[in-house]
Amino acid sequence: MTRYVLRRAPSALVVLWLSSVLIFLVLRAIPGDAATAMAGPDATPETIAAIRHDLGLDLPVVTQYLHWLGGLFTGDLGRSYLIGGDIADLVGTGLGNTVVLTATALLIAVLIALGLGPLWAATRNRWVDRVLTAFHTAAVALPTFVTGVVLIIVFGVFFRVLPTGGIPPKGMVDRLDITAQYLVLPAVCLALPVAGVLTGFLAETLRGELRQDYVTTVLAAGVRRRAVVYRHALRGALPVAITTLGLQTGALLGGAVLVESIFSWPGLGLLVEQGITRRDYPLVQVLLMLSVTVFVLVQLLTDVIHAALDPRIRLGAQS
């Protein structure tokens, strides 16, 4: 297993390095640099030059890149131009909130998929099938900003049972019941599209597994259909579902930007939105790099879980 991870690690590092170059170059290719944006429309060329010197933007691009890359390793990420404050602090605070939100959303999505996927795959009841098909289509098709607004109107305005936005005033761990109240709407909103996709993939893969010969073997040996679905076939369907889940973390990271804006959740998503609208490039640069890193790590983890679940990958195909 360790050997398997070591074999995959170099390509992950190459992806990370190439992404860092790409992110750095793309942000510098945008017309109008940060100094112009900071100085405002009436600034003299001298002021702009001063700011540029201050930010190190007058240095050669390669030097700038190396400075930045060095900062990524030492944790000295520089200062935000416009929001103010140390980038490392900003990102640190936001990261905690976002992790709480996305982890909850991920958990909800996985629970929904594990509950509904096998049911959908194995059902012979036409109505169950119709209801699940409708759920799947709605969850995949409805954009987050629609479900988010609907959730706020229904639970925050109409029924007034849940807060419409923000985070618990005394932090996440002080009163867990209050945290849950604040968390439920944004987390469900973020989870729904992922849950839809995941349920669909799990059900479809499971249907394929249920058509395999080995299912007939155990059915003919007198194992109950329910046990066949959950104990025998599900394990074979999981690798595909896990791969899908890994790819869906991308959707989760993107979705967080929208959901955090809708629910005023002070996480990385909100920070990305503010950073981009205010051209706070050092901040955006770090946030993009962070998303890429998370995504690459998740893919690596997906492969490892995949290998752990499938003995043919883990043990090699020798006989």
Place this chain on the structure above:
Amino acid sequence: MLTVKDLRVSFGAAEAVRGIDFTVVEGEILALVGESGSGKSVTARALLGLLPPTATVGGSATLGDRELIGADEESLLEVRGSQIAMVFQEPATALNPVHTVGWQIAAVLRAHRSLSRTQARQEAVRLLDLVGIPDPGTRVRHYPHQLSGGQKQRVVIALALANNPRLIIADEPTTALDVTVQAEILSLLRDLRDRLGTAILLITHNMGVVADLADRVAVMHQGILVEQAPVEDLFARPTRAYTQALLAAVPRLGHRTPSSPVSAVDALRLDQVVVRYKDFVALDGVDLRIAQGEVVGLVGESGSGKSTLGKVAAGLLHPASGTVSLLGGDPSASRDRLGFIFQDPAGSLNPRMSISDCVGEPLRIHRTLRGRPYHNRVAELLDAVQLPRGYARRRPRELSGGQRQRVGIARALALNPGLLIADEPTSALDVSVQAAVLELLTSLQRTLGFACLFISHDLAVVDSLAHRVTVLHRGQVVEEGPHHEVLRTPTADYTRRLVAAVPIPDPVEQRRRTREVAPVT
């Protein structure tokens, strides 16, 4: 013990089984024989209530005093595995790839008996030992992909035996296996019947297997039982025309007279050919020559390198060392003088092309003919393989397996090949269809005079049309010579074992041979 009366199964308007009656008594082996689509597998699944919900089942099947047809799921659960168990055709897919074999046996044991995990594990080891798996204590922790095909089939049999069933339904249990492995599995099944008294309903298309194992035979054709008789009677005195035709179509070793020598000019010549896949040596210094107009049969078991040799001959694979000469030149330069027939006629024809496009494809690729001469040639080829010209505009899926293989042959002949490579061209076909295709191939070879490399695992098929036979084992030629010598008086040890393992479609002779050879469990 099992009494089936007027069993009927239909899928919508299509009737798969049309009212059949048979009984299986304690400790008996009844063979249900028939070609594909005769309804034999559907019958087996109907008994256990394993047909899809689209099937309508009627009639009666009683096990002791329990009615199986129309029984509810709960009472069927009691029957499945503990009264009637099943063994399937393809051991590679009949086991779950992501669980250990011990886990799978334990799951089946615990479906019927309340055993602790440890007890179930011990019982699994005992069962693996019972079916002759060496070192069962270690093997119980292995995954299916770590076992050989024969071992996997033994595990499937262990699964079937787990809850001491009175009857095992074995659906083509040896069809996917090599002949030597088949011989071992057949001897295991016979041994289990003798030791445990388990009755076996053997479903098969292979008359050699029937002759080897069955006490009684029921012949099925288009959903009806045409004949039932004790095995010796059925082979000696088949009463129905269909049974007679079926028996006549079975290829037998040693029924063809030796053939005369042919041309001295080589169509294909391989010298010291070596092919490696990473560390695995697929071909290890192979010499082979096929004279013009000569048919050479290449036999061997799976993994012996047969198909690799075919690819080398066709210039699709370049050997690591050694030389290949096709019609006096490099194989890749003589593609337009080469025909190739594949094993799976369904998979080797493009489903989106018409039959005439499939047949004419080589002509279009090599731009040999166009316009009217092209269409004339396609029509001529369809005539040659005895397909109606009206089929030209049909799609492959509208044809039967045998007809599709005729299309494959027509396509292979399109360029007037100097060498035809046929890789297991009849293994996917029923015996009667196989007989017709072999006859066609033989007569075309006689009239057109092409050389042919005929690759097959079936010795009797090779014996029916090859001039010479080459036996391949683990990438090496172990024996080579005229067909009647190699297949009747083999000198190499491996060839002797191979020939001895093929069950003869004659119960009296086959049982005499089985007694002579010590059981291979």
